[in-house]
Amino acid sequence: MRPSEITPKAVYVTRRRLLAAGLPLVAGWSAFADTPLAPASKSPYSTTEKVTPLKDVASYNNFYEFGTDKSDPARNAKNFRTRPWTITVEGAVAKPRVFDIDAILKLAPLEERIYRHRCVEGWSIVVPWTGFPLNVLLKQVEPLSNAKYVAFQSLYDPKQMPQGKYAGIPLPYVEGLRMDEAMHPLAILCVGMYGEVLPNQDGAPVRLVMPWKYGFKSIKSIAKIRLVENQPPTTWNLANAREYGFYSNVNPEVDHPRWSQASERRLGEFSKRKTLKFNGYEKEVASLYSGMDLRKYY
Amino acid sequence: MKLAKVAVFVLCLIPLAWILSRAYRGDLGANPIETITHATGDWTIRILVATLAITPLRRLLNRPQLIRFRRMLGLFAFFYGCLHFLTYIWLDKFFDLHEIVKDVSKRPFITAGFAGFIAMLPLAVTSTAGWIRRLGGKRWRRLHQLVYFSACAGVVHYYWLVKSDIRLPVLYALIFAALFSVRAVYALRSRSMPPRAGAAVRNRA
Numbered sequence: 455m456r457p458s459e460i461t462p463k464a465v466y467v468t469r470r471r472l473l474a475a476g477l478p479l480v481a482g483w484s485a486f487a488d489t490p491l492a493p494a495s496k497s498p499y500s501t502t503e504k505v506t507p508l509k510d511v512a513s514y515n516n517f518y519e520f521g522t523d524k525s526d527p528a529r530n531a532k533n534f535r536t537r538p539w540t541i542t543v544e545g546a547v548a549k550p551r552v553f554d555i556d557a558i559l560k561l562a563p564l565e566e567r568i569y570r571h572r573c574v575e576g577w578s579i580v581v582p583w584t585g586f587p588l589n590v591l592l593k594q595v596e597p598l599s600n601a602k603y604v605a606f607q608s609l610y611d612p613k614q615m616p617q618g619k620y621a622g623i624p625l626p627y628v629e630g631l632r633m634d635e636a637m638h639p640l641a642i643l644c645v646g647m648y649g650e651v652l653p654n655q656d657g658a659p660v661r662l663v664m665p666w667k668y669g670f671k672s673i674k675s676i677a678k679i680r681l682v683e684n685q686p687p688t689t690w691n692l693a694n695a696r697e698y699g700f701y702s703n704v705n706p707e708v709d710h711p712r713w714s715q716a717s718e719r720r721l722g723e724f725s726k727r728k729t730l731k732f733n734g735y736e737k738e739v740a741s742l743y744s745g746m747d748l749r750k751y752y
Numbered sequence: 753m754k755l756a757k758v759a760v761f762v763l764c765l766i767p768l769a770w771i772l773s774r775a776y777r778g779d780l781g782a783n784p785i786e787t788i789t790h791a792t793g794d795w796t797i798r799i800l801v802a803t804l805a806i807t808p809l810r811r812l813l814n815r816p817q818l819i820r821f822r823r824m825l826g827l828f829a830f831f832y833g834c835l836h837f838l839t840y841i842w843l844d845k846f847f848d849l850h851e852i853v854k855d856v857s858k859r860p861f862i863t864a865g866f867a868g869f870i871a872m873l874p875l876a877v878t879s880t881a882g883w884i885r886r887l888g889g890k891r892w893r894r895l896h897q898l899v900y901f902s903a904c905a906g907v908v909h910y911y912w913l914v915k916s917d918i919r920l921p922v923l924y925a926l927i928f929a930a931l932f933s934v935r936a937v938y939a940l941r942s943r944s945m946p947p948r949a950g951a952a953v954r955n956r957a
Contacts, residue, residue, distance in 0.1 A: 514781065514783060518917075522915075522916070522917035575915075577783060577786075623916045694916075712859055712912065712913075721782050721783055724785075
């Protein structure tokens with residue numbers, strides 16, 4: 455390298471300062487982000503159903519760290535810092551590793567997955583997520599034979615999330631999957647939506663998307679992943695075990711104790727529609743649960 | 753006084769005007785039906801708080817004339833309760849009677865809300881001077897004690913509905929408890945003391 459190619463210190467220091475100051479701005483902006491993301495390829499797993507408007511998906515969020523009203527996260531997550539960000543992957547693996555978010559973004563070619571997303575509360579959306587299969591990341595760390603489950607943990611920073619203390623659920627938010635669920639090609643790590651960087655209120659910088667499970671399984675703003683031998687605790691199950699099970703597969707036949715799960719309101723539609731078993735992904739995932747009593751393992 | 757009554761009447765219509773104007777502007781959010789359901793429910797319980805605050809305030813502030821607003825406020829609470837109920841049976845259940853019956857019997861939070869609403873019906877019907885005369889003050893007052901049930905049912909409905917953040921239902925429970933306590937204190941006092949001039953005003957009202 456020629457000396458002339460080296461960036462003078464004054465320039466890069468200023469540049470870094472600008473970046474440091476600018477990144478939260480970019481993040482805040484991302485309510486209706488137009489921060490571009492690497493182009494994503496289409497996927498055969500995508501639905502052809504009508505996509506829900508970005509405005510709705512970015513303004514109607516359950517993200518209790520930023521407040522319990524659905525309009526809270528879009529407001530309160532504006533200045534959430536998503537850089538620097540690392541994800542620690544550890545536990546029953548041969549190669550534990552701390553991934554930088556930028557390394558995550560380059561782990562695999564990005565795909566667009568247009569999925570149905572069904573909330574346990576009885577509403578649903580269709581979202582073009584951008585990401586790649588979770589199994590790509592898991593294979594990188596080489597799971598050991600005693601890795602039976604994957605435990606996830608969200609970032610919980612009370613300084614940035616002062617509303618979290620009123621969430622009424624234990625934080626940091628934790629979730630879990632059985633190994634075969636986590637390895638399923640439909641399970642994705644998501645870094646964007648609508649072709650843009652994931653808005654903070656939708657779980658930036660990286661979240662899980664499990665299209666055949668109720669929305670709360672798709673943990674947001676992941677900070678830690680741990681492969682474990684026993685079924686890990688999950689936040690809503692800790693908060694109310696009778697109402698929220700570990701599996702939480704979308705199932706119109708098994709009601710929530712307080713309301714029916716037989717139908718749902720697709721945002722933007724007037725009438726309700728029937729909820730589909732495994733949220734319409736029965737063909738792909740039903741075999742994971744063959745022989746299991748889904749009323750018992752709700 | 754007349755002007756004050758008109759003012760309170762208009763004030764009570766503002767929430768409805770607000771909902772309608774937001775609907776007209778397409779500004780009810782991603783889930784408009786949920787927004788309407790929550791707004792009408794919120795205003796039912798808020799105006800119920802106002803209604804039940806009248807009697808304690810009359811005594812604490814020594815302003816017996818506040819009684820003039822009580823019936824109107826009670827009817828507005830019922831009015832927003834009707835809108836809330838209508839939103840449920842129409843926009844949530846699409847008048848599917850079978851579904852509604854199942855819901856009311858199976859879902860405790862619906863049962864509580866439904867019971868609270870039904871209890872308001874006889875109160876709204878008998879809110880006229882004619883009905884007070886027909887029933888007689890004593891019986892009328894006894895019937896209208898049902899409003900305590902409605903308030904409690906409303907709080908329980910709200911409490912059972914929220915997923916984890918119980919701050920608001922607990923707040924309403926505390927407000928109602930405070931209002932009921934003031935009433936209880938006055939009731940005990942008037943029982944243990946011979947009737948005073950103030951008590952006579954109360955009875956006339």
